[in-house]
Amino acid sequence: MAVPAILSADQIDAALAGLPDWRYRLGGLVTVYKAPTSAAALELIAAVGRLAEEQGHHPDLDWRYNRVFLRYSSHDAGGQVTPRDVAAATAAGAAAAASGAAAEPGLFRTIEVGIDTEDPAAISEVWRVALGYRRASSGDLMDPYGRGPGVWFQETSTPNSNHIHLDVHRSQAESGPVQEKTAATGALMNRDHAPRWVVVTDVQGNRLCLCTEAGHGPETVQDQPPPD
Secondary structure, three states: OOOOOOHHHHHHHHHHHHOOEEEEEEEEEEEEEEEOOHHHHHHHHHHHHHHHHOOOOOOOEEOOOEEEEEOOEHHHOOOOOOHHHHHHHHHHHHHHHHOOOOOOOHOEEEEEEEEEEOHHHHHHHHHHHOOOEEEOOOOOOEOOOOOOOOOEEEEOOOOOOOOEEEEEEOOOHHHHHHHHHHOOOOEEEEEOOOOOOOEEOOOOOOHHHEEEEOOOOOOOOOOOOOOO
16 A cells, blocks of 8 residues: 655645644644533544544544544654545544534643653663654654653753653644743743743753644654554
């Protein structure tokens, strides 16, 4: 079977212009739908499941009471967005509208673990084996089933003393209010690279990054991906 064409950033932006319920996040299209009841959420899940079987393309799906978290990505294209992800998101959105569900894409946060190191090769295999992850061509690690956060290694000759930080990915519009609320807690906000990312340091020196672009997400999985 031929590998589907990977969409460029401009093509993804063009597709999202017609998909207001959805966002791009680290190689996938993501959203959250809030159904009127938990029973209605189950009905939406069933509808998405039927579509997936018809299309031969299945999302990562998570059910939380009356909310359904969805992510479409093409594993056989290295975990990137292809035209069939756009088609699947379009069909899922129509099913959600028919069920009376409301889109809440801002609830879909994507978390990565960043590890500062002078020598990624010296430590990455420990993390890969211990987590049961797969390695991307970039050297980043990813959960093959999409449940755990990705892990990437920030190569630097001056690693931060605590070495490990979190990257929290949102769209730019949704990240802005979070940045302001975070600043109001008294955290130190380094905006040198805004709006792509803002480095947040708490009063004990621990760091996290509020990110608005894909940045360091895995691109091409070297190991055999799970079934799509």
